[in-house]
Amino acid sequence: MSIKLYNTLAGKKEIFKPSKKGIVKMYVCGPTVNDVPHLGHARQQIAFDILRKYLKFLGFEVKFVSNITDVDDKIINKANELKEDIKELTKRNLKAHLKDYAKIGVDKPDVQPKATEYIPEMINLIKRLEEKGYTYIINGDGVYYDVSKFKGYGKLSHQKTENLIAGKRVALKEEKRNREDFVLWKFSKKGEPSWYSPWGKGRPGWHIECSAMSEKILGLPLDIHGGGQDLIFPHHEDEIAQSEAAAGKKFVNYWVHNGMVNVNKVKMSKSLGNFKTIRDILKNYSGEVIRYFVISTQYRKPIDFSENALNDAKNSYERLKNITLDLKDDEEINTKYLKEFRDAMDDDLNTPEALAVLWKLARDKDAKGKAGTIKEIDKVFGLNLNKEEKIDIPSDVKKLAKEREEMRKKKNWEEADNIRRRIEKLGYQIDDTAEGTKIKKG
Numbered sequence: 396m397s398i399k400l401y402n403t404l405a406g407k408k409e410i411f412k413p414s415k416k417g418i419v420k421m422y423v424c425g426p427t428v429n430d431v432p433h434l435g436h437a438r439q440q441i442a443f444d445i446l447r448k449y450l451k452f453l454g455f456e457v458k459f460v461s462n463i464t465d466v467d468d469k470i471i472n473k474a475n476e477l478k479e480d481i482k483e484l485t486k487r488n489l490k491a492h493l494k495d496y497a498k499i500g501v502d503k504p505d506v507q508p509k510a511t512e513y514i515p516e517m518i519n520l521i522k523r524l525e526e527k528g529y530t531y532i533i534n535g536d537g538v539y540y541d542v543s544k545f546k547g548y549g550k551l552s553h554q555k556t557e558n559l560i561a562g563k564r565v566a567l568k569e570e571k572r573n574r575e576d577f578v579l580w581k582f583s584k585k586g587e588p589s590w591y592s593p594w595g596k597g598r599p600g601w602h603i604e605c606s607a608m609s610e611k612i613l614g615l616p617l618d619i620h621g622g623g624q625d626l627i628f629p630h631h632e633d634e635i636a637q638s639e640a641a642a643g644k645k646f647v648n649y650w651v652h653n654g655m656v657n658v659n660k661v662k663m664s665k666s667l668g669n670f671k672t673i674r675d676i677l678k679n680y681s682g683e684v685i686r687y688f689v690i691s692t693q694y695r696k697p698i699d700f701s702e703n704a705l706n707d708a709k710n711s712y713e714r715l716k717n718i719t720l721d722l723k724d725d726e727e728i729n730t731k732y733l734k735e736f737r738d739a740m741d742d743d744l745n746t747p748e749a750l751a752v753l754w755k756l757a758r759d760k761d762a763k764g765k766a767g768t769i770k771e772i773d774k775v776f777g778l779n780l781n782k783e784e785k786i787d788i789p790s791d792v793k794k795l796a797k798e799r800e801e802m803r804k805k806k807n808w809e810e811a812d813n814i815r816r817r818i819e820k821l822g823y824q825i826d827d828t829a830e831g832t833k834i835k836k837g
Contacts, residue, residue, distance in 0.1 A: 575629065
C-alpha cells in the first residue's frame with residue numbers, strides 16, 4: 396500500500412500514509428446546489444470516486460465525507476432571480492445532483508452534511524477564533540477573519556500574502572484591515588435566511604462551512620482534503636487559516652486537487668454559452684461512457700469535453716465491453732497485469748496508464764485470468780464492463796440478420812458481408828458464435 400499522491404501543500408508527489416494505520420479520513424468539497432450539476436461537477440465527482448474506490452481496493456477503510464452547500468450568495472441570488480423559495484430551490488437541485496451522480500457511477504458519501512444542519516458548529520468555531528484574537532467586526536456587514544494574524548497564510552497556494560489576488564474579487568471595503576480578510580459571519584439582510592448568533596442574526600460565510608463540518612464529523616487532522624484546483628485560493632487557503640488558528644494543530648495532511656474543464660478547448664462558462672450540464676451529455680452518452688472519458692485523462696490535468704472526444708470514448712468503451720462480455724471466466728487472476736495496474740494507479744492515480752494496462756490485458760490472447768482480473772480492475776474504474784445490458788433490437792435489424800443467415804446457408808458470402816455492413820451502419824454488431832448468431836450494440 397505505497398500509493399503516491401500529489402500534495403498541493405508540499406508541491407510534489409508524496410507517499411500517502413494516513414494518520415491512523417489502515418483508516419483514511421477524506422473530505423471533499425461538495426456542490427453548491429444553486430443549479431443542476433455540470434461537467435465540472437462530473438469531473439470532480441468521478442476523480443474522487445476513483446480515489447476512494449482505489450483506496451478501498453488497496454485495503455484501506457475510507458471514511459468519506461462530502462458536503463452540500465445549501466446556503467450562500469449564489470443560492471440566494473438564484474432564488475431571487477427565479478422568485479423561488481430557497482429551501483425549494485436547494486431541495487430540487489440537490490435531487491438533480493444526486494440523481495445525475497448516480498448515473499455516472501459515483502457512490503454516495505458515507506456522510507453528506509448540509510451546511511444548514513451545522514450552524515451551531517460554525518458559530519462555535521467563530522467563537523474560538525474570536526477568543527484567540529483572529530476576528531473583528533465591520534458594523535452592518537459581518538464578522539471578519541484577520542489574515543495578518545495567521546503566519547501561514549498563503550502556504551497552500553504558495554504565494555506571499557502581499558502578492559495574493561483572489562480572482563474575481565469584490566471591491567475592497569474601506570473597513571477591511573487586509574485585502575485578503577474574509578467574512579466568517581454575515582449580518583442578516585432583508586429576505587435572506589438567518590440564524591441567531593452572539594454577534595446578531597445572520598448566516599455563515601462560505602469558508603467556515605467546510606472547516607466546521609469536517610472537524611465535527613472526522614476530527615483533525617484530515618488525511619485527505621479534495622476539490623477542484625479553482626478552490627485552492629481562496630477557499631482552501633481560508634479553511635486552513637481558520638481551522639489551524641482555532642484548533643492549534645494541522646488541518647490536513649494531503650491536499651488533492653483535480654484539474655479544470657474546457658469545452659472545445661475553451662474554458663467552460665455560462666457567459667460563453669458553452670456551459671454543459673451532466674443531463675445534457677446523458678441524452679446521448681451513458682454514464683459509463685462519461686466515466687471512461689474522464690479516466691482517460693489524469694485527474695490533475697485539464698480535460699477537454701467535445702463531441703468528437705466523447706464519441707471516441709463511446710466507441711472505445713463499447714469495444715472494450717464487447718471483448719469483456721465474450722470472455723469465459725477461468726476463475727484465475729493474472730497477477731502480472733494486476734501489478735501493472737497497481738503500479739500505474741500508485742503513481743498519483745495515473746488512470747490513462749492504468750486504462751492502457753486494461754486494454755493490453757483484454758487484447759492479450761495468451762493471458763490467463765482475463766475475466767477475473769478485468770473484474771478486479773473494474774472495482775476501481777466502475778465501468779460495469781461485466782454487466783450484460785438488455786437491449787431491444789429494432790425489427791429492421793432483426794430482419795437483416797435473418798436475411799444474412801439465409802445468405803450464409805446458401806454460401807452467398809459476399810451478400811452476407813454486405814448485410815453485415817448494413818447492420819453495422821445502423822449501430823449494431825453481429826457475431827457468429829458456436830451458440831449461433833448474436834446481435835450487440837456496435
